[in-house]
Amino acid sequence: MNRIAATREQQLDxxxxxxxxxxxxxxxxxxxxxxKAVCERExxxxxxxxxxxxxxxxxxxxxWMILINSNEHPRRHTYRGAHELGHLWAxxxxxxxxxxxxxxxxxxxxxxxxxxxxxxxxxxRLLAGPARK
Amino acid sequence: xxxxxxxxxxxxxxxxxxxxxxPDVAIAARVDATTVSKWRTDVQQPxxxxxxxxxxxxxxxxxxxxxRALRYxxxxxxxxxxxxxxxxxxxxxxxxxxASTTAKQRALLRVQELALEFAxxxxxxxxxxxxxxxxxxSDNFAHSIGGAAGKSFDMxxxxxxxxxxxLALVPRRILExxxxxxxxx
Numbered sequence: 001m002n003r004i005a006a007t008r009e010q011q012l013d014x015x016x017x018x019x020x021x022x023x024x025x026x027x028x029x030x031x032x033x034x035x036k037a038v039c040e041r042e043x044x045x046x047x048x049x050x051x052x053x054x055x056x057x058x059x060x061x062x063x064w065m066i067l068i069n070s071n072e073h074p075r076r077h078t079y080r081g082a083h084e085l086g087h088l089w090a091x092x093x094x095x096x097x098x099x100x101x102x103x104x105x106x107x108x109x110x111x112x113x114x115x116x117x118x119x120x121x122x123x124x125r126l127l128a129g130p131a132r133k
Numbered sequence: 134x135x136x137x138x139x140x141x142x143x144x145x146x147x148x149x150x151x152x153x154x155x156p157d158v159a160i161a162a163r164v165d166a167t168t169v170s171k172w173r174t175d176v177q178q179p180x181x182x183x184x185x186x187x188x189x190x191x192x193x194x195x196x197x198x199x200x201r202a203l204r205y206x207x208x209x210x211x212x213x214x215x216x217x218x219x220x221x222x223x224x225x226x227x228x229x230x231x232a233s234t235t236a237k238q239r240a241l242l243r244v245q246e247l248a249l250e251f252a253x254x255x256x257x258x259x260x261x262x263x264x265x266x267x268x269x270x271s272d273n274f275a276h277s278i279g280g281a282a283g284k285s286f287d288m289x290x291x292x293x294x295x296x297x298x299x300l301a302l303v304p305r306r307i308l309e310x311x312x313x314x315x316x317x318x
Contacts, residue, residue: 007176045306049299052274052288060263063307095180114178
């Protein structure tokens with residue numbers, strides 16, 4: 001993972017903390033059932049499909065959908081979904097049009113995009129659960 | 134040349150060359166000067182819409198760059214293409230290409246069929262326009278492996294045609310959800 005500025009990490013942690021207040025499933029390490037519950041509450045659609053990549057996030061008219069590669073081992077699905085939630089919360093929700101952005105996804109060149117690191121950061125936070133009891 | 138290892142460094146370098154201060158960029162990008170400062174120190178990342186405004190401002194000072202060059206450097210990736218006036222993050226550079234004309238025609242025909250399916254399900258013109266672009270967007274047609282640190286490789290024509298069916302899940306489910314929500318109201 002590339003460097004994320006400490007102040008940006010704090011911002012991302014604040015996003016996660018706010019989401020933990022909304023979603024009780026985030027107050028423990030995130031599992032698949034918890035991920036689905038969070039997505040349902042956020043009105044984010046989730047589908048498993050034989051994708052060409054691990055997962056993708058796309059949306060139209062305020063409705064968002066996370067597609068996860070069904071060919072990957074189910075053990076990884078929660079992680080992939082958490083990563084896409086990271087994009088939604090850190091980049092779409094914080095963007096100029098919020099969830100009314102027409103469509104969002106990273107290009108095939110995404111290793112260069114710092115927002116990938118930020119989504120990974122959020123995914124790690126969600127999978128690990130809160131630092132304190 | 135848009136030099137610098139990070140977006141903040143590139144922005145700082147170009148602002149210096151153009152003789153621009155934080156408030157100048159802030160006015161052009163319609164943000165606070167403190168936000169510009171955060172961009173320059175990589176504390177925050179401007180979205181592509183803001184970068185496009187900065188590109189325009191730099192152009193007015195005789196410095197030519199692009200959103201892509203600012204975000205990734207001159208030799209950076211081709212991700213998140215956004216020209217001034219477009220919708221940020223909306224789509225990649227272009228429509229997917231096919232090696233054979235036949236495959237391309239099959240793809241266009243299939244997308245038309247899908248658009249008809251969506252129209253029959255009540256989709257409006259805006260939705261259909263978005264769905265067509267989404268289903269044929271070049272960025273949606275590159276295999277990847279290994280996650281954020283992975284590599285990508287090209288898909289065959291046949292894989293691309295099959296992949297359209299997978300991508301169609303997105304507009305199909307979103308349309309269903311919109312209708313469901315509409316019925317609930």
